[in-house]
Amino acid sequence: MSQLNLITSLTAAVIIESIQGGAGFIIPHASWLKALKTKCEQTGGALLIIDEIQPGMGRTGSMFYFTQHDIIPDMVITGKGLAGGLPIGALTASVEHLNMFKEAPMLGHITTFGGNPVIASAALATMTELEKGDLIKDVRIKELRFRVSLKNKNIKEIRGTGLMLAAILSDDQYTAAIVDECRNRGVIFFLLLFEKKAIRITPPLTITQDEITKSCAILNEVINEFYD
Structure with missing residues (x-):
């Protein structure tokens, strides 16, 4: 202040x-x-x-x-x-x-x-x-699905709100590689310019609950492969 x-x-x-x-x-x-x-x-x-x-x-x-x-x-x-x-x-x-x-x-x-x-x-x-339409009304429900589905010991926090989220990893050594590998498996995440530990999660508002569950499963899987 x-x-x-x-x-x-x-x-x-x-x-x-x-x-x-x-x-x-x-x-x-x-x-x-x-x-x-x-x-x-x-x-x-x-x-x-x-x-x-x-x-x-x-x-x-x-x-x-x-x-x-x-x-x-x-x-x-x-x-x-x-x-x-x-x-x-x-x-x-x-x-x-x-x-x-x-x-x-x-x-x-x-x-x-x-x-x-x-x-x-x-x-x-x-x-x-x-x-x-119902797109805005459903944003909070979809946010909750992301937060519930991204339970991983290597994710220290999930910042943001709605469908403007960032999974913050424990360090930045694998961030870019994880995003690349997720893309190879059919899921697009992004990086952030100044927070090198962040995996940016900003899907279209039309994303479905099933798509959220599947994309989070792939992200969790890839993170575990790099850190374990």
Whole structure:
């Protein structure tokens, strides 16, 4: 919390990931995001800009993770899952804030491919399915299946929430090799940039319970082969 004191009246904006991604899927303290928003407001104008590219679009059990902390940021950055896999990036903010891009300089925020009709249609279809379907509702149930199925003495903890999870191994000597071998056996996991002991588990929201069970069995098997 002491880092909040770094935000002053000279601070233009604070840009954060609502859940730290490459650092190891680190969940903020329960009161952190609300305290951060309050501090930004107290300075008299520092914008709170939240990156929801990974946690957003239902992956953490709600459309956006920050809503679980009862705050409204000034701007939200989204992408990836927003268009169901097609390339997209989006900045969402109030009309008041977006109007600031109109002048000084004029058209200061433009994009060559912005508003592509195919991508926009994909984003609309994705949002419609997330809002009307059961994918988000089922995220917590699927998270529990992962946590129950990944019982292994060489997994020290499972970080993250929803379907944004990371299995943290006891050390990093076999992490990349384990991910490679799982891929050879038909299951795709990933690595994280700055947490070398992490096996990243971020499946599509459409993954089934049987697929979770089978993929976890393969991961447990491969981990045991390397460590035993």
